[in-house]
Structure formats: structure tokens, C-alpha cells
Amino acid sequence: MSQKIKIETEFITLGQFLKDVGIISTGGQAKWYLQDNPVKFNGELENRRGKKLRKGDVLVIDDESYEIE
Template identity: 65%
Template sequence: MISIKKFIVKGEFITLAQFLKEEAIISSGGQAKWYLQDNPVNLNGQLENRRGKKLHPGDTLKVEGEEYRFVTE
């Protein structure tokens, strides 16, 4: 069973690149484009590869074998 990690969104949204950087999946925002070309990321059950995609509270993201649910504080 996959445990779902909660990620607190400070503000209205966070971009996919910002999220990947905050979770230390990539070390800089500039790496997001290349990372997303080579690694599948599922947002709400759909493949997502836009680094500027806005992630909102209520969204679910699967990346690197982990599942995240975005919540407010």
C-alpha cells in the first residue's frame, strides 16, 4: 500500500518545478525541463510534463514512486 505524503501549499498554488525543487527531487529549477522529459509524473491521474503547471490544494501527484496530496495549512 502506498502511503500518501501531504504537501502544504503556502498560498494559492505552487508550480511543478518549485515542488520538485522543494522536495529535493531536482537541485535547481532549471533542471525541471530535463527531469520531466525523462521521468513520468502523474498529476490527478494524467501524465504531466509542464514545469510551470500550477499545483493546487486537492491535487494528487505521483513522482519517484511516491504519492503526494496537496493541502492548505
Template identity: 65%
Template sequence: MSIIKVFVVKGEYITLSQFLKEESIISSGGQAKWYLQDNPVILNGESENRRGKKLRAGDELEVNGEVYKFQEQ
């Protein structure tokens, strides 16, 4: 069982590439496309590879062996 990390969404949503950059999983937004091709990302139980996918409060994302729960500010 992994520890669930809480990520606070500032505003209505954050895109998947913005999230990966903010969590220092990638160093630039341009790397998102390549990262998502090579690394599995699970959003709400389903595979996700669209870097522009909007992540909102209530979503749960599994990436890089970590689980993130998105909450409103």
C-alpha cells in the same frame, strides 16, 4: 500501495518545478525541464510534463514512486 505524503501549499498554488525543487527531487529549477522529459509524473491520474503547471490544494501528484496530496495551509 504507496504511502501518501501530504504537501502543504503556502499561498494559492506552487508550480511543478518549485515543488520538485522543494522536495529535493531536483537541485535547481533549471533541471525541471530535463527531469520531466525523462521521468513520468502523474497529476490527478494524467501524465504531466509542464514545469510551470500550477499545483493546488486537492491535487494528487505521483512522482519518483511517491504519491503527494496537496492541502491548504
């Protein structure tokens, strides 16, 4: 089952997303988290903390699925 994550702006960055859902506690941890943990963005591996996430995008992190709304 995927979690639905609602955003109020046109996009958020992957680093901000990780912070918002509680995977990391500060934005500075995003770089290190992404180096050590696979994150799938729309089925492809992604490791750029500045990657823009928009409505309709799907992320899979630690076997948990997140859909941006």
C-alpha cells in the same frame, strides 16, 4: 501512503514543487527531469514545469504519492 505537502499560497508550479521536495536541486533542472521521468498529476501524465498545483491535487513520482494541502 502519500506524503502531505502544505502550501501557503494559492498555487505552486510543478517545477517549484520538484525543488521543494528535493527531487531536483535547482529550478532549471525541472525541464530535463520532466522529459526523462513520468510524473502523474491527478492520474494523468504531466510534463509542463509551469503546471499550477493547488490544494487537493495529487502527484505520483517514482511510485511515491504526494498530496497538496
